[in-house]
Amino acid sequence: MSHDRPTLLLADDDPTIADSLAPFLERAGFHVLVVSDGASALDKAQKHRPDLIILDVLMPRMDGRETLRRLRKAGLWTPTILLTQVGEASERALALEEGADDYLNKPFDPHELLARVRAVLRRARPGERSLSTAWLLTAENLVLDRRARRAALDGKPLELTPKALAVLEHLMTHPNEAVSRDHLLEVVWGWEYPAGTRTVDTRVAELRRALNDDPAEPRFIETISGEGYRFIATVRGEG
Amino acid sequence: MFTLRALRNWLVWVGLPMGGGLIVAFLARFLLPVNFPFLISIDMGFSGIVFGMSIRNPWLVGFLFGFFATLLILSLRWWDRRHIAQTQTLYADYLQKERENRRDFMRRLDHEIKNPLTGLRAALVNLKEGKTEEERLQAVGNANRAVGRLIRLLTDLRKLSELEERTIERYPVNVPELLEDVATAARVNPAYEKREINLLIPKVPSPFPLITGDPDLLLLAVYNLVENALKFTSENDSIEVRLLEDGRAIIIEVADTGPGIPPEDLPKIFEELYRGSNARSTEGSGLGLALVNRIAALHGGGVGVRSSQTDPRGTVFTLRLPRR
Numbered sequence: 001m002s003h004d005r006p007t008l009l010l011a012d013d014d015p016t017i018a019d020s021l022a023p024f025l026e027r028a029g030f031h032v033l034v035v036s037d038g039a040s041a042l043d044k045a046q047k048h049r050p051d052l053i054i055l056d057v058l059m060p061r062m063d064g065r066e067t068l069r070r071l072r073k074a075g076l077w078t079p080t081i082l083l084t085q086v087g088e089a090s091e092r093a094l095a096l097e098e099g100a101d102d103y104l105n106k107p108f109d110p111h112e113l114l115a116r117v118r119a120v121l122r123r124a125r126p127g128e129r130s131l132s133t134a135w136l137l138t139a140e141n142l143v144l145d146r147r148a149r150r151a152a153l154d155g156k157p158l159e160l161t162p163k164a165l166a167v168l169e170h171l172m173t174h175p176n177e178a179v180s181r182d183h184l185l186e187v188v189w190g191w192e193y194p195a196g197t198r199t200v201d202t203r204v205a206e207l208r209r210a211l212n213d214d215p216a217e218p219r220f221i222e223t224i225s226g227e228g229y230r231f232i233a234t235v236r237g238e239g
Numbered sequence: 240m241f242t243l244r245a246l247r248n249w250l251v252w253v254g255l256p257m258g259g260g261l262i263v264a265f266l267a268r269f270l271l272p273v274n275f276p277f278l279i280s281i282d283m284g285f286s287g288i289v290f291g292m293s294i295r296n297p298w299l300v301g302f303l304f305g306f307f308a309t310l311l312i313l314s315l316r317w318w319d320r321r322h323i324a325q326t327q328t329l330y331a332d333y334l335q336k337e338r339e340n341r342r343d344f345m346r347r348l349d350h351e352i353k354n355p356l357t358g359l360r361a362a363l364v365n366l367k368e369g370k371t372e373e374e375r376l377q378a379v380g381n382a383n384r385a386v387g388r389l390i391r392l393l394t395d396l397r398k399l400s401e402l403e404e405r406t407i408e409r410y411p412v413n414v415p416e417l418l419e420d421v422a423t424a425a426r427v428n429p430a431y432e433k434r435e436i437n438l439l440i441p442k443v444p445s446p447f448p449l450i451t452g453d454p455d456l457l458l459l460a461v462y463n464l465v466e467n468a469l470k471f472t473s474e475n476d477s478i479e480v481r482l483l484e485d486g487r488a489i490i491i492e493v494a495d496t497g498p499g500i501p502p503e504d505l506p507k508i509f510e511e512l513y514r515g516s517n518a519r520s521t522e523g524s525g526l527g528l529a530l531v532n533r534i535a536a537l538h539g540g541g542v543g544v545r546s547s548q549t550d551p552r553g554t555v556f557t558l559r560l561p562r563r
Contacts, residue, residue, distance in 0.1 A: 107390055161408070162408065163455070198458075199420075199458060
């Protein structure tokens with residue numbers, strides 16, 4: 001099957017969601033395959049080789065996690081977005097463990113899903129693992145070990161709060177991408193609240209101090225006024 | 240009074256010790272040597288000295304030992320049972336209260352979900368039947384508002400349940416800076432653009448003592464209090480955020496000149512999803528103050544409120560956080 005439009009595989013067992021999301025994504029210019037459980041998602045993914053998979057976590061027959069694990073085991077590195085149910089930090093760590101490229105908490109704005117789909121597709125290098133699924137990230141003299149939750153500059157370990165480390169992790173896995181403060185809040189803090197964007201700034205300031213990064217002439221984290229932050233150094237992923 | 244219960248009591252408290260006494264007396268006579276020291280006599284202590292009394296009959300000595308030993312065992316058992324019964328009553332009361340809380344919570348939750356759903360349904364009908372583009376756009380707007388309310392409710396419920404399990408992070412927190420952040424965040428909110436928030440931060444001692452806690456959660460707590468004050472007051476009212484310390488704790492007060500809270504609502508406003516009589520129509524999840532309460536408790540502090548509906552009118556929330 002060949003399409004000039006990118007193909008998305010949408011796996012969600014709730015018809016109220018799938019039936020509304022599919023036409024929305026079609027309108028946005030994608031070819032959408034819909035399945036309602038993990039086993040058929042795995043099957044379709046192997047048969048049709050979609051460009052991107054959107055997986056719900058709670059599904060009958062095989063849940064999203066298990067599906068993703070098996071996909072990766074089969075050597076299929078198709079970019080995948082997990083739709084998680086609860087925005088807990090533990091849930092997010094798990095999403096990484098299973099090799100998800102991005103995740104979105106329900107209930108989400110469909111436009112947000114679309115933005116993530118496009119961003120993930122832009123980042124994707126066909127057939128290769130994405131940075132989001134790599135355990136060790138290197139940018140110049142900065143090394144981030146995601147499994148050990150440690151970062152080091154020139155081999156010297158950095159003293160970072162867990163939140164600052166999570167911010168760094170998200171920025172490094174999304175290099176050269178403008179990441180908004182609201183988005184960082186949702187990803188790192190797991191909940192959004194009005195006073196929160198300042199909290200993000202505080203953690204970024206902490207990161208810059210630790211990385212010895214001058215906001216006026218940044219080597220790592222650049223401020224995009226009115227938008228958010230961007231990680232500008234080239235990132236390589238391993239393991 | 241002769242009742243079965245009285246008979247039972249006599250049997251237990253007199254009969255059983257007597258029986259115990261006889262058994263011990265017989266056992267002692269036949270199992271112990273005749274000159275066993277404890278068996279020969281009991282000196283009657285003080286009365287023994289005064290009256291020259293001591294008991295030298297080994298039968299009687301054995302009997303007395305048995306009698307009092309049984310009585311002691313019975314008393315201990317009675318004491319223990321009474322204690323268990325008391326605990327059980329306490330626990331039953333606690334369970335009853337939990338059940339009531341749960342019922343209240345479910346009733347309130349039901350209400351909080353029904354309202355936006357009703358709005359959503361009405362909006363969908365309007366969307367289907369609306370004749371003009373304007374009507375349809377308005378219906379879409381209303382539907383979005385209803386959905387927004389449900390999402391806010393869900394988010395806050397999740398925060399509360401996460402706070403039940405989560406261990407808080409502990410960093411030194413600069414409270415004056417945190418209050419500035421809250422004020423800035425409140426001003427950024429378009430709904431409160433024109434509102435004035437007076438920050439009163441003491442200059443002495445300098446610098447203001449740091450406290451230990453989770454800066455994000457503390458920010459959320461103070462923001463909730465300030466947002467609450469903004470929500471229940473109008474543009475002509477003043478809002479003051481005051482910072483104090485008394486050596487052992489720091490105290491953050493959020494005061495407003497609003498209409499005040501009815502006295503019958505005051506004890507309940509920190510309950511989850513409770514809405515006071517003048518808060519029915521106000522936007523919000525109904526969980527803001529419950530969140531503040533839990534965050535304060537997680538930091539070993541507390542939150543209180545005083546309010547008056549007559550002059551001097553207004554409400555003051557007090558957040559107390561221990562210094563460590």
